[in-house]
Amino acid sequence: MQQEIEWHTDRVTRTVYATDNSIYQLTPDRVGLPDDAAQIAASLRANFLLAEPKAIVARGGGTGTNGQSLTEATTVDLKRNMNRLVHVDVEAMTAVVQPGMVTAELNAELASHGLFWPPHTSTLNRATVGGMISTDAAGKGSLVYGRAHRHVERLVMLLDDGTEWIAEPVTEDEAERRANEPGRGGQLWRALLDMTIPEAANLGLPELARGFSGYGLDRLRVDGRVNPIALVCGAEGTLGILVEATISLSPIPELTRLVVASYDTFGDALEDAVVLRETGPIAIESFDETTLERGRSSPAWPALGAAIGDHHGAVLLLEYTGEAAEDVEGIMATIEATGRSIARREIEGAAEQSAIWKVRADAVGLLAKVSVGGPELSARPTAFVEDCAVPVAEMPSFIAGFRKTLDDAGLMYGMFGHADVGCVHVRPALDLTDPGQRELVAEVTQKVIDLVAKHGGLVWGEHGRGFRGAHIDQVLPPETVMLMRRVKSAFDPRDIFNPGKLYRPLDATSPLLDVDDPAMRGELDARVTLTVRREYDSAFACNGNGLCHHYSADEVMCPSYKATGDPALSPRGRVDLLRSWLSDKGGDPGFEDSLAANLHECLSCSACSGRCPVEVNVPELKSRFFDDYHTRNRRPLSHHLMSRFEEMAVFASRIPRLAGLGLKPAERLLGLADLPAPKGKRDTTLVKFTGQP
Ligand SMILES: Cc1cc2nc3c(=O)[nH]c(=O)nc-3n(C[C@H](O)[C@H](O)[C@H](O)COP(=O)(O)OP(=O)(O)OC[C@H]3O[C@@H](n4cnc5c(N)ncnc54)[C@H](O)[C@@H]3O)c2cc1C
Ligand code: SF4
Structure with missing residues (x-):
């Protein structure tokens, strides 16, 4: 008989699968890391035979912005082992x-x-x-x-x-x-x-x-x-x-051209984007004034900075390939002729182009770096209405209305996104540890849904619905919703897969989950005092966007994650564990010891603090943790010896031969180890390529 998935129910594993890039935190009962389809099939079969089967939610990179992969039941992680x-x-x-x-x-x-x-x-x-x-x-x-x-x-x-x-x-x-x-x-x-x-x-x-x-x-x-x-x-x-x-x-595409156009206002940029679609770009991306300012702290900024100089308004990035890219003079002339942009520049060189796209890719994280709100509040840009889409021609008037909605609510925000397809990214700054600010999530969502509907658009224009599906009746006619529910019933009549999102089966009586139903991360963080949250600030700043969860050898990021693929050994996982530990410090000694062991495996290399857009600084958090941990737990002998390393080195230099003989045992006593040789490129293929011409 085929083996089922081995389920992990320890607090460490469950904690690191409790977050994504959303405002929510749902800790699964169990987590599975299947090796193959047969294991998943066996587990689904066993689950199906239960009188009350458990809910099952598949997870990939966990980069959803609205709780798409979160559940309090069963998480099945496909990224860990089924990735070839x-x-x-x-x-x-x-x-x-x-x-x-x-x-x-x-x-x-x-x-x-x-x-x-x-x-x-x-x-x-x-x-x-x-x-x-x-x-x-x-x-x-x-x-x-x-x-x-x-x-x-x-x-x-x-x-x-x-x-x-x-x-x-x-x-x-x-x-x-x-x-x-x-x-x-x-x-x-x-x-x-x-x-x-x-x-x-x-x-x-x-x-x-x-x-x-x-x-x-x-x-x-x-x-x-x-x-x-x-x-x-x-x-x-x-x-x-x-x-x-x-x-x-x-x-x-063989030929790629990138043009950067600068504007006084975001409104001008969006108006221009509607017209410039006619020049045949494959993409028109936009930054508003706030996002552009934040972009200055991206490691990739120098390329965009060189293109726009001291400009502080809005920017469009227009990319052309194939035939459209051949007539760059024509493109530049058309952009100039609309009369809206104040400067235009073609970016030559693949490296410069890719650096500029990197600033765009970093935009979400860069916005999240800013904390506003004074001494009691620590509001940070928050994903919940971040990917509205409207017909392209509606974009300028929709954005004006959107800005008014957020301004009226007194919220700070930055905007950027895909101006060519009418999709804008917005993350209003909220402090979700504050109950009043949590209420704003539902209030603002409803206002934005009404506004989007007026412009013929959708509040989930790009990232999927997650916990935003409850308003489907305001978007689709009742007959269409019933048809969608028939689809769900045909595939999953017992509502096992990711229940509460998208649609319920026909005979289900419970409604879909709404934006303020699931537990919010801020609600749980509020159990930690403000003083402690400030001390461990970068742990609470992490928004789960997962930039530290990549394996790329070309980009600096957490080596312990790259080597293992274990989310618990990534900066995001480590800060999730620290936040969990702070919520009941000392209340679960086994968990505290596991966290200590985990942080011992952190190399303190600072790759996270240097590259993370919100500057999560695990080495600094680690020092704070151990400072506290060792008030309750004795330090091992190796720590005391290490603290006297310099004195010992001076002494050893006086007796070099003897010291040489004692080197290996001393290394063992101190707990030192040589780093393993780099593994090189990850093996990502099972079968080779065929059909080469
Ligand atoms: C900074 C940032 C920028 C983003 N930019 C974009 C963007 O430009 N465009 C865009 O579309 N999205 C964007 N997103 C959202 C997100 O990255 C995408 O939705 C992405 O496709 C999710 O992939 P994932 O592997 O992380 O899936 P997850 O988030 O892990 O899962 C997403 C959904 O897919 C389901 N799922 C995953 N694997 C399986 C499987 N094997 N079988 C069945 N169901 C499965 C999950 O249950 C969940 O419902 C962005 C997110 C962030 C944080
Ligand atoms: S300091 Fe630790 S958590 Fe941060 S990147 Fe290095 S190994 Fe990873």
């Missing part, structure tokens, strides 16, 4: 990949063949293919490449009872044949075929440049084919667990 590239067919431009593979690692493997997987998030170096498919991710370049679903050919997924099921486009006849097969898989095809789906135009989905994410009913039956990929991409793990994906690849 299985096969690439260079000629057919397809790849088979495990869901936990990090997308930047995938693209690095593909680059030597001139190929890449086009969906692009700012989190590319730590988000996974499975997570990106499940959120139907899109980012820079979506004007041309669209959302993730356009680049998926076949998905292998596991259903609630562990049955393997293939989502792929098939003819109506083939779908009928599959629906006649016995078993759970056949039943599911039958349920999908039995649904009467109105014309796409009658579903009432918002008309957005990138379309609607989460059960793409409008794309399920098109041109005589049935394509369940449309439902599963963007399902946020509510329909099953993806265990393998066949994805379609694109050629890396």
Whole structure:
């Protein structure tokens, strides 16, 4: 019989899976790190046989901004062990990949063949293919490449009872044949075929440049084919667990031009973006005045600084490839002719271009660095209405209304985002340890939902819904919501997968979870006194954006995470553990000892404090922890000896021969060890490339 997943129920593991980049903190009962699909299938089968099965939530990179991968039940981490590239067919431009593979690692493997997987998030170096498919991710370049679903050919997924099921486009006849097969898989095809789906135009989905994410009913039956990929991409793990994906690849564009245009105001920049779409860019990204100021502290800033000089207003970044890139004079002339920009510059050189894009990718983290609010409040930019999307022409008036809403609420904020597709990122600064400020989350969300609806848009325009799905009745007609619930019932009638998000099954009576239902991180942090929070400030500043969770050898970041892939040994994991320890300091000696052991494995290299956008400083936090810990726990002999190291060295220099003989035993006594040799590049492939021309 196939082994089930081994479940981890210790406090350390559960704590480091309790956060993502959202305002929430939900500690799972148990965490599994499966090695393969068979283990997951066995565990799903066992769970399904229970009278009351547990909720199960898949997790990739954990970079969701609204609690997408958080649960108080079961977390299944796909990134840890199911993260390999299985096969690439260079000629057919397809790849088979495990869901936990990090997308930047995938693209690095593909680059030597001139190929890449086009969906692009700012989190590319730590988000996974499975997570990106499940959120139907899109980012820079979506004007041309669209959302993730356009680049998926076949998905292998596991259903609630562990049955393997293939989502792929098939003819109506083939779908009928599959629906006649016995078993759970056949039943599911039958349920999908039995649904009467109105014309796409009658579903009432918002008309957005990138379309609607989460059960793409409008794309399920098109041109005589049935394509369940449309439902599963963007399902946020509510329909099953993806265990393998066949994805379609694109050629890396040969010529890329980047133009930086400066504006007096963000409004001018957005007005210009509407017009400049006609110049054929693959991306138009924007910074408002506040975000641009924060950008100055990015390590990559010098490249953008050189392009805009002493400019302090707003900026657009316009990228062109292929034919559109050939006429750079024409592009510059058009930008100048609109009369809105005050300066324009083409950026030459791949290194400069990529540094400028790095400032854009760092924007979320850079905003979070600022804490405002005076002595009692420590408000920081917070994700909850951070990815609204409206039709592009509505963007300038929508942003004016959005700014007024936030100004009226007295909130500080910065804005940036994808001006080419009407999607703006906003993180209002809140101190969520304050109950009054926590109430603002629901209040502001409702106001923004009303505003977005007035402009024909969506409050979850890019990152998926997470805990923001409860307002679906305000967005879709009741008949469409019922159809979506039929989809959920067909795949997951017992509401096992990521319950409370997206849609409930038809016969469920409980509502979806709303933005202020789940426990907020700030609520839990409030158990720690303000004085202590200030002492451990950088632990409480971490917003979980996960920049420290990448394996890239080219970028400085936490070596203990890169070497192990264990989130507990990353800066984000360590500060989550410290925050948890501070909430009941000394109350759980076993946990305290585990934290001490964990922090002993930190090299105090300061890679985190130098590169983390909010400057999480683990070495400094570690010193504070041990200072406190050793008031209750005796220091080992090695610590006392180390504190006298200089004196011992002087003494040893007087008796060099004897000291030489005693070196090895002394190293052991002091607990010193040689660093292991670097492992080199991570092995990310299972099977080699085929189909080379
Ligand atoms: C700084 C920052 C910038 C961002 N920029 C963008 C952006 O430009 N564009 C964008 O689209 N998003 C963006 N995001 C949001 C986030 O990075 C994306 O949603 C990303 O696709 C999530 O990938 P992940 O691997 O981290 O998935 P997770 O966050 O771990 O999971 C996301 C969802 O997918 C489900 N899931 C994961 N793996 C599986 C699986 N194998 N089977 C079934 N379900 C699964 C989870 O249950 C969850 O519901 C950003 C986030 C941050 C913090
Ligand atoms: S100081 Fe510690 S936590 Fe920070 S990057 Fe180095 S090893 Fe990681």
